Amino acid sequence: MQKFILIFTLVISISVSDGYSQNRSIVFIDSSWQEILAIAKKENKIIFLDAYASWCGPCKWMAANMFTNDSIADYYNKNFICTSIDMEKGEGPNLRGKYAVRAYPSLIFINQDGEMVHERVGAPQRVRDYIDMARIARNPDEGLAGYKKRYEAGNNSPQFIQTYLTRLSEAYIPVNSVIQKYFATQKESDLLSRVNWNIIYRFVSDLNDPVFTFFLKHQAEYAAAYSKDSVNNKISDVFLYALRSALQNPKIKLADSLYNAMKVKVKGSGFEGAGKVIFTSDLQWLQMRGKNNEFLELAFNDLDKYYANDYNMLSNISWIVASMTNESKYMEKALSWSKQSLSIREEPFNTNIYASILFKLGNKDEAIEKEKQAIALAKKNNFPAAPYEEALKKMEEPK
Numbered sequence: 353m354q355k356f357i358l359i360f361t362l363v364i365s366i367s368v369s370d371g372y373s374q375n376r377s378i379v380f381i382d383s384s385w386q387e388i389l390a391i392a393k394k395e396n397k398i399i400f401l402d403a404y405a406s407w408c409g410p411c412k413w414m415a416a417n418m419f420t421n422d423s424i425a426d427y428y429n430k431n432f433i434c435t436s437i438d439m440e441k442g443e444g445p446n447l448r449g450k451y452a453v454r455a456y457p458s459l460i461f462i463n464q465d466g467e468m469v470h471e472r473v474g475a476p477q478r479v480r481d482y483i484d485m486a487r488i489a490r491n492p493d494e495g496l497a498g499y500k501k502r503y504e505a506g507n508n509s510p511q512f513i514q515t516y517l518t519r520l521s522e523a524y525i526p527v528n529s530v531i532q533k534y535f536a537t538q539k540e541s542d543l544l545s546r547v548n549w550n551i552i553y554r555f556v557s558d559l560n561d562p563v564f565t566f567f568l569k570h571q572a573e574y575a576a577a578y579s580k581d582s583v584n585n586k587i588s589d590v591f592l593y594a595l596r597s598a599l600q601n602p603k604i605k606l607a608d609s610l611y612n613a614m615k616v617k618v619k620g621s622g623f624e625g626a627g628k629v630i631f632t633s634d635l636q637w638l639q640m641r642g643k644n645n646e647f648l649e650l651a652f653n654d655l656d657k658y659y660a661n662d663y664n665m666l667s668n669i670s671w672i673v674a675s676m677t678n679e680s681k682y683m684e685k686a687l688s689w690s691k692q693s694l695s696i697r698e699e700p701f702n703t704n705i706y707a708s709i710l711f712k713l714g715n716k717d718e719a720i721e722k723e724k725q726a727i728a729l730a731k732k733n734n735f736p737a738a739p740y741e742e743a744l745k746k747m748e749e750p751k
Contacts, residue, residue: 544573
């Protein structure tokens with residue numbers, strides 16, 4: 353059972369409705385970069401470059417689960433010259449610099465002249481994401497490069513900016529300067545429009561941004577137009593980001609001072625969800641500072657108050673608590689949280705956590721049965737089952 357380092361690292365299981373197939377795979381050409389460019393020119397096709405690193409877990413997952421999907425393989429083999437290159441070996445470092453690779457995996461579409469036309473960073477878990485990015489790449493005006501060219505030419509319409517910000521964020525490129533320049537052109541009355549709400553919701557993350565200040569002041573109007581839950585979620589996210597950022601300062605005393613000052617600001621904001629934000633952030637702060645006893649008490653007293661219906665949080669905190677202590681008061685509480693998580697939604701990860709807590713409490717037979725269920729769920733949903741199978745072996749070992 354892998355320990356969670358920070359409570360904000362959510363374990364999310366995603367069912368891919370498209371399903372996986374292992375019959376066909378993307379055919380990656382293993383040739384020099386110049387040869388690949390020559391093939392692309394000869395066949396009049398765009399190059400699809402899977403820029404990866406050997407140590408990158410998501411890269412391996414994507415290669416095993418998405419590049420072997422029939423729909424993806426057929427579309428990419430038909431429309432692109434595909435190559436997969438380790439950015440830390442051979443020609444990789446030069447290509448990494450040329451195409452400004454910032455993270456792995458980077459999925460880069462390159463024209464026959466060697467120019468990037470579109471890019472997306474990360475390993476999407478839906479088949480349609482791969483098809484969508486490929487279709488975008490085939491349209492010169494729709495790719496990241498096309499949007500950048502139109503932006504630099506002065507296109508500043510709200511819908512255009514919204515899509516451009518999406519293109520930038522999917523490529524892991526900072527968006528703050530674009531956001532600031534755009535909102536400088538908007539009147540306050542324009543900020544309540546749906547497209548600007550979408551931009552605020554998806555891209556504004558700075559607590560001190562004047563646009564966020566306006567949004568916070570007018571949260572009731574946004575809630576009436578776009579739902580109270582979405583408004584509360586956005587405010588919570590920005591506050592949590594600000595609190596986490598304060599904790600990142602390498603000087604602990606200064607970090608704690610900044611953190612406490614930020615808490616005062618959050619509490620004084622008038623936001624009805626401030627208590628939940630502070631609770632969530634305090635759990636992380638206590639865990640980071642090694643204040644286990646205080647963490648246990650805070651979780652014991654208030655987790656049910658704020659997260660009774662959040663299966664991710666219930667499961668994550670239950671395992672952190674079970675990892676911190678053997679005291680029955682907290683262990684029984686951790687078991688109840690884990691059980692509650694399963695009652696909301698059964699996933700391989702929270703079933704595994706429930707089994708692990710049962711095993712730690714000495715309920716070996718029940719733990720083994722639950723671990724078998726975790727394995728079955730993983731296999732049913734095409735998730736890696738090896739960690740759960742390893743946990744089962746340890747549970748079944750004779751003492």
